[in-house]
Amino acid sequence: MLKASLLPLTHPANAPPDLPRPTLRGIRDCLNVPALGIGLTMIGFGAMAQDAGLAILPTLGITTLVWGIAGQVALVDIHASGGSLLALFVAVALANLRMFPMVVTGLSSVTGGRKLSVFSRLLLMQTLAISCWTQMMTRANHVPASQRLRYYIGFAVTLISAALLGTAIGHQLGRIVPQGVLTVAIFMTPLYLLLLISGARQWANRLSVIFGIGIGLTLYPVLGDWAVIAAGLLGGTLGFLSAPRLFPSQAKD
């Protein structure tokens, strides 16, 4: 029960059996909506970067190093419009602040309790994306703790490969994909992730999702990109505080 929030097992006795090939399973689980979604999203990004006059290598560099569509779009947008490096840094940092709570809560479910060097942990977390985090938090309960690292590496490496492939395709031939197809495709990824997190096991997390959606949408027209941070801090706190009152039978603290 100690790790109930990470490995959503109701009883320790229900620990999942070992997978024959955890890395392969991670690859397979990714070669589904996650890889397709990120590939299509990155086709859109590659086409946008090409429009902004970026060569293919820096475009692939942005996907690899910034690794998160919101920050990537902000970078290209500000660079293309001649904004300052400070403005660029602030915009990307703002778009990626979510990585902080995601790393704090996701790292142990990636390592499965294994002790790793700081360098390895940094490297692992540099590959973290919303899709990886959501997968590890909500979907990876069939992976035993000892195999989670290999499972995650299979998943994350596949996701980055799909993203780089999509970026390159978009940059080289973005215009051959009809706009309607891109529009629907880009709708798919956020919808997929919203459905996944709506199925969170803990009421505190589910309520945080609901509050986060409401606050994020209400404040976006006023606060712009800061709304995500307000949604996180306010929505998360409301979810955290209200869950024990609304669903006392599930409260653990």
Next chain:
Amino acid sequence: MGDSAIWIAVLVGGFGTFMWRALGVAVETRVQEDSPLFNWIGCVAYAMVAGLMARVLLMPGGDLSFQPFVWRALAFLIALAIWYRYGKSVPIGLIAGVISYAIILQIKAL
């Protein structure tokens, strides 16, 4: 637009995401798993991801116009209802949402 200018921008942007991840790695070892603080940070992560994804889904590219928002929200609500009805199956909900959205786009284009 010089070649070095874009690479400097890439590195500055890369640092803008790396610093949060590094900070997360540094803090993670100091926060006890399943403590109230840990659970609160988890709630903040869920709410942040939800807020961002809802914005990207319903106001893509910062589009604030009202009617497209309502149509996208309708497709989202259909997806959510069908997801819930069919045992919270993500593939079924996803397909329902994407098909609804494609149909809505078709009707709007007519």
